[in-house]
Amino acid sequence: MKKVLVLAGDGIGPEILAQTMRVVQWFVEQRGVKMEVREELFGISAWKKYQNLMRDETWQHVLASDAILFGATGSPEYEKIPYEARRQDQLLRMRKELDLFINLRPVKAIKALQDSSTLRPEVLEGTDMVLVRELSAGLYFGTPRGIETLPDGHRRVVNTMVYTDTEIERIARAAFELARTRRNKVCSVDKGNVLENGQLWRDTVVALHQKEYRDVELTHLYVDNAAMQIVRNPRQFDVMVTENLFGDILSDCAAMCAGSIGMMPSASLSAPAASGRKALYEPIHGSAPDIAGQGIANPLGSILSFAMCLAHTFNQPQEAKLLEQAVENVVAAGIRTRDIAAPGGKSVGTVEMGDAVVRELDRLHRA
Known part of the structure; x- marks a missing residue:
């Protein structure tokens, strides 16, 4: 069984990862994807609770995981933390020490989002x-x-x-x-x-x-x-x-x-190995502290990053395609967060976008 570690991190990270986790749970319950999921605090939330941006215990879970679902790192609050405590960038640490030297960033023009570009x-x-x-x-x-x-x-x-x-x-x-x-x-x-x-x-x-x-x-x-x-x-x-x-x-x-940086997923991978490869999946948009907590962030880049996880860590490309199709269908139906809304068009919030993706997955699953 694959071990998946969830690090929501800073800014809009917790908001978008909450919707991604709904999708993860859907694949576990409805499609039988087997995984052991663990969530740990990272970044500012970890500092506030433990006075450490990433505890040694969390690092041990990083080392033991097959895949990491990552939200974002970066916050104005880092300036309040002593320099020595924040000197090491923990995301760069994961990339370096797990040897995640392959970063894949797919770029696909979705016809329904042409008016957003x-x-x-x-x-x-x-x-x-x-x-x-x-x-x-x-x-x-x-x-x-x-x-x-x-x-x-x-x-x-x-x-x-x-x-x-x-x-x-x-x-x-x-x-x-x-x-x-x-x-x-x-x-x-x-x-x-x-x-x-x-x-x-x-x-x-x-x-x-x-x-x-x-x-x-x-x-x-x-x-x-x-x-x-x-x-x-x-x-x-x-x-x-x-x-x-x-x-x-x-x-x-x-x-x-x-259409928007909010649509962009990524996968960071180590070299293929007989024992499996390490991987970290994250949207590329960053922590966006200017909109954090407002419930308007686009979770689709994070959700599509989980689609990459299904393909690369779980070796289930058919499940990845199902999730990608659900996302395309949702935006084709005109359901948009603010960053991809048509000029003057209606937009939905982060949770509503998560609702829409899960509903579409249900529909495709029953079809």
Whole structure:
């Protein structure tokens, strides 16, 4: 039986995870998906109860879990916590220590949500791509890093982007393998015209392609052009692979193809292994403290992240497709949270959206 750990976290995390858990429970009760679910406090809620953003006990559950359903991290309240207690980013810790180096961010244009995007319908039509982001190296983890005061009183900041060819090769391999299950196209994104990092990235991707994946079509873009191409003609892409920082930025850019960042799920995975792989599933929208507690956050990115969990952790793609279909049917019926509502159109709250998804799952299950 798979062990699933729920960490709702900060901001809108508890609101959206509450609706996701209703969906999880539905799959347990109605579809017989077997799992052992445990919920733990994380972030500000953990600090208020335990004076610790993530207890050692919680970390042990992280290590023992097959999948983590994560809400969000980040809050203005972190500034009130002593620096040493918040110095280590616990989400980055999970990514690094669980070796969750494969981050999948699917981007699909749902026809019913074309009026929610700032892009024209004819630009969006047919968009179905996956951004494969390297998640455990690069600028977010490189050292040295920090801010220092110079002898003349000015301040200097240093962040270091570090990659080995091994780290590049393994994320490229993940992208090529994924492309073979889709339309067999990979676009690799770097900044090799300026950065040595990008030169090694491109050299390594090309070498792997020539050695093992000549059947997959490989193209290259510099990151600035890639951002432009995503909004100019997103349907040209199948699988896009890139390093940590670029993937973070480009996936938010691509969110407009889905209508809203609130619609965007993600899966962070370790390498496949005979004993199973570690995984963390989360929407990409962040904690959104400006709307936290108002009951208006869109839970669909989180719910679709659980669909990815069904596919990758439980190896039940048919159940994932059922959930994805339920979400598409709900928005096609005109049920929208504020972020995806048509201009001047009616919107529903977080709980009402959860109600709608569960009702549609019931209908599809009976059909």
